[in-house]
Ligand code: ATP
């Protein structure tokens with residue numbers, strides 16, 4: 001009997017409603033080819049839902065999602081909704097509620113896509129971003145006594161448990177790749193939190209003597225992402241730095257629309273969530289011009305996570321074939337529509 005996976009689908013807002021269905025078409029086609037099936041249930045949560053219900057997802061949302069093998073997510077956010085809310089009410093809730101402490105964000109060259117950087121070398125690395133603590137714990141406050149005075153404070157929290165578990169993921173991942181971890185920090189100025197982060201990571205590194213371990217500061221690393229991106233294999237970094245570096249990673253590839261990602265709970269005690277690295281892009285929504293490659297790549301990362309590695313590889317090969325044939329969306333200088341891209345990927349599976 002063929003395996004069936006239960007996937008929760010949360011398209012979200014804006015272009016999520018266009019690229020998620022295209023990604024699902026690719027998943028269905030690849031499943032049929034590789035002899036497994038996908039059962040999906042769609043949830044209309046996000047900023048649109050918030051405008052009607054005053055919350056991004058129902059109070060029992062996490063409980064509902066628990067029953068699934070994975071969550072295939074687009075993006076949440078609309079111009080009419082305060083942009084500090086989506087992170088708090090959907091993304092942060094799912095990431096922390098399901099212990100998705102790894103944000104796995106690969107960066108690679110797509111054949112046939114022009115990149116904005118000089119390096120002609122093949123780029124292939126993974127940003128492993130700590131996803132549940134650090135700078136994003138939302139602990140702090142504002143003191144606003146009057147118009148002329150005030151201050152805002154956010155506290156970063158790095159725990160041994162939080163650092164160790166994401167570090168183990170990065171070193172194990174490096175073992176399956178080119179065996180190098182570059183850990184990115186700023187412990188020369190954030191002398192309490194990030195020097196603790198460094199210390200714990202160095203301890204974990206000792207358990208992986210076969211993996212090369214390097215440390216780099218965030219300022220230098222942003223320059224290296226542009227000047228010598230080929231030196232990276234696994235980039236291990238904090239929540240905030242990982243957030244920034246992944247947009248830079250998207251740009252290095254040629255467009256934000258190209259990046260896929262997984263919010264991963266490596267122990268599989270809860271479902272993991274797979275989404276493109278970009279937002280809901282309301283400025284281009286509803287026109288069938290959004291680039292779905294990152295959303296489709298996220299499907300491949302999801303299939304790999306649930307154990308369908310051959311199907312995942314098949315999607316990646318089909319993506320490469322499609323971009324090298326020149327099936328490129330407007331952001332990549334082409335004229336293919338969102339659905340043209342999915343058609344091409346399905347044809348090339
Ligand atoms: P978020 O806060 O959710 O990260 P954002 O404000 O950073 O969102 P995005 O929605 O990521 O913004 O959009 C940034 C820019 O990139 C916009 O001009 C958008 O049109 C473009 N963009 C993002 N994703 C895509 C895509 N898949 N295809 C084409 N253009 C995209």
Ligand code: MG
Nearest residue numbers: 247277278279
């Ligand atoms: Mg963004």
